[in-house]
Amino acid sequence: MTDTVIVLDMVNDFVTGEIAAERAQRIIPTLREDLLPAARENDVRVIYANDAHRPEDTELDVWGEHAMRGTEGAEVIPELTPEEGMTCSKNGSMTHSMRPDLTHT
Numbered sequence: 001m002t003d004t005v006i007v008l009d010m011v012n013d014f015v016t017g018e019i020a021a022e023r024a025q026r027i028i029p030t031l032r033e034d035l036l037p038a039a040r041e042n043d044v045r046v047i048y049a050n051d052a053h054r055p056e057d058t059e060l061d062v063w064g065e066h067a068m069r070g071t072e073g074a075e076v077i078p079e080l081t082p083e084e085g086m087t088c089s090k091n092g093s094m095t096h097s098m099r100p101d102l103t104h105t
């Protein structure tokens with residue numbers, strides 16, 4: 001089995017935007033300076049799993065509009081831009097693993 005790091009919802013709207021969380025901001029240095037470099041050095045796969053909603057997504061009824069597909073709010077924050085070869089999942093629900101929409105950078 002291959003080890004994997006999953007970077008979950010480190011998109012602009014969750015970190016600095018519509019529904020920003022201070023906790024997300026606090027983990028940026030650890031991710032950028034420790035975890036992701038260690039993953040690179042040890043050939044550990046990195047997958048970014050990101051919210052990316054369509055207007056009809058029912059989750060928006062609860063949380064309001066956020067991380068809308070194709071907008072800056074749904075993009076990974078600049079500090080953690082995925083590197084070439086990393087995998088990104090963009091999904092409009094909390095079920096990334098059930099309906100992945102994967103792209104490779």
Ligand SMILES: [Zn+2]
Pocket residue numbers: 051053059063066067092
């Ligand atoms: Zn959402």
